Amino acid sequence: MTTPAEQFKSAARRLTRDLVHRERIQTALGKYEVKRDEMKARFQAWEGARAAAAAIKAGALRHLDRHLEDFVARLEARGTRVHWAGTAEQACQIIVDLCRERGAKTVVKSKAMTAEEIHLNEALAHAGFEVVESDLGEFIVQLRGEPPYHIVFPAMHLTRGEIREVFARKLGDAPSDDPEQLTLVARRVLRRKYLEADVGITGANFAVAETGMISVTENEGNARLTAALPRTMITLVGIEKVVPRLADLALLLPMLATAGAGQLLSGYNTLYGGPRQPGEADGPEEFHVVLLDNHRTTLLADAEQRDALRCIRCGACLNVCPIFRNVGGQAYGTTYPGPIGSVITPHLRGLREWQHLPFASTLCGACTEVCPVQIDLHHHLLQLRRHARAQRPVWWERLAFRVFAAVVNSPRLWRAVLALGRLGQKFHGAVQATRLDPARAWTQSREAPRLAPQSFKQWWRQRA
Amino acid sequence: MNARDAILGRIREALRVPAPRSEPAAAPADFTALLPRVGATFAEQVAAFATASRELRTEFHWVEDEVAARAELERLRETAGWRRVAAHRGAQVAPLVEALGLPVLWTDGGYDRRELERCDAGLTQCDALVAQTGSVVVTSASAGGRVLSVLPPHHVVLARREQLVPDLPAAFHLLREKYGANYPSMISFITGPSRTGDIERILVLGAHGPRRLTVLCW
Numbered sequence: 001m002t003t004p005a006e007q008f009k010s011a012a013r014r015l016t017r018d019l020v021h022r023e024r025i026q027t028a029l030g031k032y033e034v035k036r037d038e039m040k041a042r043f044q045a046w047e048g049a050r051a052a053a054a055a056i057k058a059g060a061l062r063h064l065d066r067h068l069e070d071f072v073a074r075l076e077a078r079g080t081r082v083h084w085a086g087t088a089e090q091a092c093q094i095i096v097d098l099c100r101e102r103g104a105k106t107v108v109k110s111k112a113m114t115a116e117e118i119h120l121n122e123a124l125a126h127a128g129f130e131v132v133e134s135d136l137g138e139f140i141v142q143l144r145g146e147p148p149y150h151i152v153f154p155a156m157h158l159t160r161g162e163i164r165e166v167f168a169r170k171l172g173d174a175p176s177d178d179p180e181q182l183t184l185v186a187r188r189v190l191r192r193k194y195l196e197a198d199v200g201i202t203g204a205n206f207a208v209a210e211t212g213m214i215s216v217t218e219n220e221g222n223a224r225l226t227a228a229l230p231r232t233m234i235t236l237v238g239i240e241k242v243v244p245r246l247a248d249l250a251l252l253l254p255m256l257a258t259a260g261a262g263q264l265l266s267g268y269n270t271l272y273g274g275p276r277q278p279g280e281a282d283g284p285e286e287f288h289v290v291l292l293d294n295h296r297t298t299l300l301a302d303a304e305q306r307d308a309l310r311c312i313r314c315g316a317c318l319n320v321c322p323i324f325r326n327v328g329g330q331a332y333g334t335t336y337p338g339p340i341g342s343v344i345t346p347h348l349r350g351l352r353e354w355q356h357l358p359f360a361s362t363l364c365g366a367c368t369e370v371c372p373v374q375i376d377l378h379h380h381l382l383q384l385r386r387h388a389r390a391q392r393p394v395w396w397e398r399l400a401f402r403v404f405a406a407v408v409n410s411p412r413l414w415r416a417v418l419a420l421g422r423l424g425q426k427f428h429g430a431v432q433a434t435r436l437d438p439a440r441a442w443t444q445s446r447e448a449p450r451l452a453p454q455s456f457k458q459w460w461r462q463r464a
Numbered sequence: 465m466n467a468r469d470a471i472l473g474r475i476r477e478a479l480r481v482p483a484p485r486s487e488p489a490a491a492p493a494d495f496t497a498l499l500p501r502v503g504a505t506f507a508e509q510v511a512a513f514a515t516a517s518r519e520l521r522t523e524f525h526w527v528e529d530e531v532a533a534r535a536e537l538e539r540l541r542e543t544a545g546w547r548r549v550a551a552h553r554g555a556q557v558a559p560l561v562e563a564l565g566l567p568v569l570w571t572d573g574g575y576d577r578r579e580l581e582r583c584d585a586g587l588t589q590c591d592a593l594v595a596q597t598g599s600v601v602v603t604s605a606s607a608g609g610r611v612l613s614v615l616p617p618h619h620v621v622l623a624r625r626e627q628l629v630p631d632l633p634a635a636f637h638l639l640r641e642k643y644g645a646n647y648p649s650m651i652s653f654i655t656g657p658s659r660t661g662d663i664e665r666i667l668v669l670g671a672h673g674p675r676r677l678t679v680l681c682w
Contacts, residue, residue: 055491084467137662179663221673228610250632281609301478
């Protein structure tokens with residue numbers, strides 16, 4: 001069996017050389033960047049907004065226990081059943097049991113990364129339920145039997161031709177590869193499912209403690225229908241999603257949309273505070289909220305990296321990450337790819353197996369710069385590297401750094417090594433990127449930087 | 465120990481260690497000065513809503529009075545070829561819908577969803593229009609339930625001019641004033657017709673919800 005580290009390395013090696021794949025991601029993310037910058041510029045104070053959003057989420061985490069208790073008490077007061085799940089398995093079991101007790105056959109789902117995290121679809125399918133993803137991108141990757149490629153744009157790696165192909169194969173309906181036509185096919189198929197489904201499952205972007213509501217952000221209206229048509233509605237929400245006040249959303253919703261998709265506000269931002277209330281025309285008879293820990297409290301206990309729980313899953317850090325932009329979302333083998341994924345996955349799934357992730361970074365800091373809630377991402381990546389090496393030291397690395405330290409501490413040795421390097425460089429061209437090349441690990445996919453023919457000191461002396 | 469107590473216990477245990485680095489200062493109580501600027505006058509706010517609508521491809525009609533609104537609705541009925549519409553019995557919407565002379569499915573007190581699926585348009589009231597973002601705020605109480613504003617292929621909002629609020633903080637303030645502790649079970653900020661960019665990041669309208677969103681305000 002291959003380890004996650006081996007899997008990541010081999011996928012990354014393959015994908016960085018796949019120029020077509022790289023071109024596709026860069027094109028898609030290029031379009032996003034233009035829109036995001038346009039929306040950011042409309043804010044009177046984007047940096048101030050980031051600081052305020054960070055403060056809201058930090059304040060929420062500081063009193064997480066109290067806010068959660070408020071959130072739950074208010075939901076329960078209006079007829080919602082709240083379930084607490086310590087682990088992914090418990091959350092799946094709760095949801096499977098709820099579906100089973102209601103004699104459900106079909107379950108319709110709107111996009112939820114927490115559901116990906118706990119592998120809810122597999123658990124439901126295993127228990128014999130038909131699960132239909134209703135978000136178009138999720139629907140497409142579900143038909144292809146793939147995990148989502150990106151936490152906001154699940155099918156951004158696919159061309160219309162590939163989407164047409166899977167529609168033709170799985171749905172027997174693909175009139176053309178026009179995006180509008182393809183969307184219409186999905187709309188038709190999913191409409192039937194909505195009307196049949198017994199249970200609707202959603203995620204949540206925020207959980208409002210003050211009023212006991214969950215907030216769902218989307219563009220298509222699929223979550224609106226998921227939360228309206230089936231008799232039973234279930235929402236799976238991570239415990240870190242809580243915000244204290246309803247009015248906090250006046251800031252957080254536009255920031256999520258701007259950072260996430262370059263929109264000022266997403267198409268539908270909807271709050272749900274209970275099942276159908278007396279006097280209302282429709283809505284589910286039952287509303288269940290499943291609160292998920294699944295090692296979020298492990299991350300909370302790491303005071304240094306606790307701020308990673310502020311994450312609103314906008315995906316902005318993925319979009320600017322030079323690693324993500326080259327290897328793409330599926331190489332990581334994690335639910336959450338990119339910088340945020342590399343920070344939280346070692347906490348959620350264990351550093352021992354996932355310690356390679358913090359090394360998949362150039363530490364350029366672009367992620368930290370764009371994060372709308374000011375998570376110190378690249379600092380955490382660096383710190384995780386330190387933890388990883390402390391846990392499992394690498395002898396040759398330690399030796400190499402010891403030698404390096406000795407060389408740079410002695411001007412004489414330093415000059416000698418440079419002279420040697422300049423000499424060696426003359427012959428390097430002959431062996432470059434071959435097996436004889438001592439720098440092969442670097443040169444097989446990159447150009448080696450060249451030493452200047454003389455040092456600054458030498459040049460200065462000559463000049464005088 | 466049950467799961468609830470176990471999770472709350474782990475949270476309390478974790479929070480006993482304060483974060484070592486400086487935490488961000490408290491957020492300002494009002495976000496207005498951070499968010500996109502909206503003009504102070506009513507005319508500027510109407511203009512902002514109109515601009516946002518154009519960008520979002522919402523069809524926004526600012527009309528003189530109820531008579532003009534009725535005429536606009538009749539024009540829509542003809543150009544869009546409505547044969548059957550759905551609505552709720554709100555004071556602002558019911559008389560206008562009845563005047564259309566079409567078969568109407570009323571959602572109040574329950575309805576057949578397959579019948580609703582066959583309607584060409586859903587007509588609703590709203591709680592507010594947000595100038596800053598071009599959003600329409602609806603609730604399960606104000607807009608005939610959860611489904612009416614999202615299932616039919618065309619959503620028509622009938623709004624009064626005093627329902628226009630400048631920005632998002634004002635919209636949340638209005639919701640609190642209006643509903644207090646008794647919020648409807650659903651509150652939705654609708655910003656443009658249903659859309660997706662999931663295929664090659666190309667914008668397509670009418671993904672699951674309405675392809676057309678019309679806001680008629682007088």
